[in-house]
Amino acid sequence: MITNFEQLEQDMASTPSFDGQLAKLVHLTNSNGMSVSFMDIGATWLSCSIPVNEEAREVLLRSPNMAEHMEQNAYFGAIVGRFANRIAKGQFELEGKRYQLGVNNDENSLHGGLEGFDKKRWAIFEQGTQQVVFMLHSESGDQGYPGNIDIKVTYTLNNSNELSIVYEATTDQTSPVNLTNHAYFNLAGNNSGNKSLDHELQLNAAHYLPTDSGLIPTGELKAVQDTSFDFSEAKLVGKDFLTEHDQKIAGGYDHAFVFQPEVADGESVAAVLVAPAKEVVMKVKTTKPAIQFYSGNFLAGTPGKSKNYELYDGLCLETQYFPDGPNKPEWGANRGFLKSGELYQHQTVYQFEF
Ligand code: BGC
Numbered sequence: 001m002i003t004n005f006e007q008l009e010q011d012m013a014s015t016p017s018f019d020g021q022l023a024k025l026v027h028l029t030n031s032n033g034m035s036v037s038f039m040d041i042g043a044t045w046l047s048c049s050i051p052v053n054e055e056a057r058e059v060l061l062r063s064p065n066m067a068e069h070m071e072q073n074a075y076f077g078a079i080v081g082r083f084a085n086r087i088a089k090g091q092f093e094l095e096g097k098r099y100q101l102g103v104n105n106d107e108n109s110l111h112g113g114l115e116g117f118d119k120k121r122w123a124i125f126e127q128g129t130q131q132v133v134f135m136l137h138s139e140s141g142d143q144g145y146p147g148n149i150d151i152k153v154t155y156t157l158n159n160s161n162e163l164s165i166v167y168e169a170t171t172d173q174t175s176p177v178n179l180t181n182h183a184y185f186n187l188a189g190n191n192s193g194n195k196s197l198d199h200e201l202q203l204n205a206a207h208y209l210p211t212d213s214g215l216i217p218t219g220e221l222k223a224v225q226d227t228s229f230d231f232s233e234a235k236l237v238g239k240d241f242l243t244e245h246d247q248k249i250a251g252g253y254d255h256a257f258v259f260q261p262e263v264a265d266g267e268s269v270a271a272v273l274v275a276p277a278k279e280v281v282m283k284v285k286t287t288k289p290a291i292q293f294y295s296g297n298f299l300a301g302t303p304g305k306s307k308n309y310e311l312y313d314g315l316c317l318e319t320q321y322f323p324d325g326p327n328k329p330e331w332g333a334n335r336g337f338l339k340s341g342e343l344y345q346h347q348t349v350y351q352f353e354f
Contacts (some may be wrong), residue, residue: 021121043078045060061190062190082117083177085110101145117151151179197295201234251297270319288319291318293315
């Protein structure tokens with residue numbers, strides 16, 4: 001029988017990627033039978049296999065092959081940047097100068113623009129059995145962004161079933177930098193028939209960022225209390241689904257939830273996702289100030305490994321700075337600007353219990 005690693009190689013590395021070359025894959029395993037796989041295209045997290053009742057369960061969504069991976073705009077498992085999420089009209093002003101980015105989401109720029117970091121080939125700088133380090137250089141002017149930046153992303157799988165992602169970046173000129181991973185989770189298994197709506201979620205966030213119909217934050221920090229956005233106690237995602245205007249314009253949840261500073265210390269549990277049958281739990285810890293909870297509202301019709309995905313077949317928990325931060329001076333340090341001489345350093349951990 002073909003192993004999961006062989007299957008992934010066959011699916012993703014047997015036909016050329018964007019640059020005409022084959023993708024390179026890296027597989028990590030731990031002592032509990034958990035394994036994770038990545039590829040250099042987009043430094044993408046392709047697979048997360050956990051043993052549940054003695055069977056390997058794939059909890060990530062992905063494309064069936066490289067050709068479909070290049071066509072999809074779900075951003076399955078990729079590192080997205082230079083600026084994750086949306087920048088209104090792809091424009092921002094910095095130090096008196098106006099910048100125009102590539103526009104790829106109606107009138108807005110999403111996940112770095114036309115050729116974001118998800119589409120680039122990253123260098124595999126180091127690789128071991130439980131760690132891989134990817135690096136990328138993005139030149140000044142890349143997709144319209146100022147400053148030459150160097151990025152390092154380190155994925156580590158430990159024996160406590162934690163997949164940690166460390167993000168580091170430096171620049172020679174101030175630039176928006178907001179890096180995240182765009183994995184879609186379905187803890188019941190990517191082919192289970194269960195939906196994001198069947199999962200229980202807890203978010204240690206007292207506020208969320210309401211948006212306009214183009215999903216650009218209005219600027220308001222709205223209290224979650226007494227709204228359908230209150231996940232401060234664990235709640236079924238489907239419970240208050242599409243009950244309020246702020247969700248209806250987004251087709252569900254597709255919003256940044258703001259962590260209290262003490263939650264974003266990298267060690268506190270900031271979010272908890274529980275599988276429909278409760279046999280798998282995923283905890284998220286992070287140093288980022290917010291998390292985009294996206295319930296898979298645009299997934300319908302995207303070809304997937306196990307089937308053509310339908311609405312809500314998986315959900316994302318993307319740790320990040322505030323969407324459209326570059327256009328919101330009032331948001332201070334949460335805007336996501338990196339200056340020359342500073343080190344961008346963040347960590348997000350996804351810990352699995354099974
Ligand atoms: C955004 C969604 C978008 C999805 C795929 C998410 O991060 O919040 O609005 O559809 O990425 O591009």
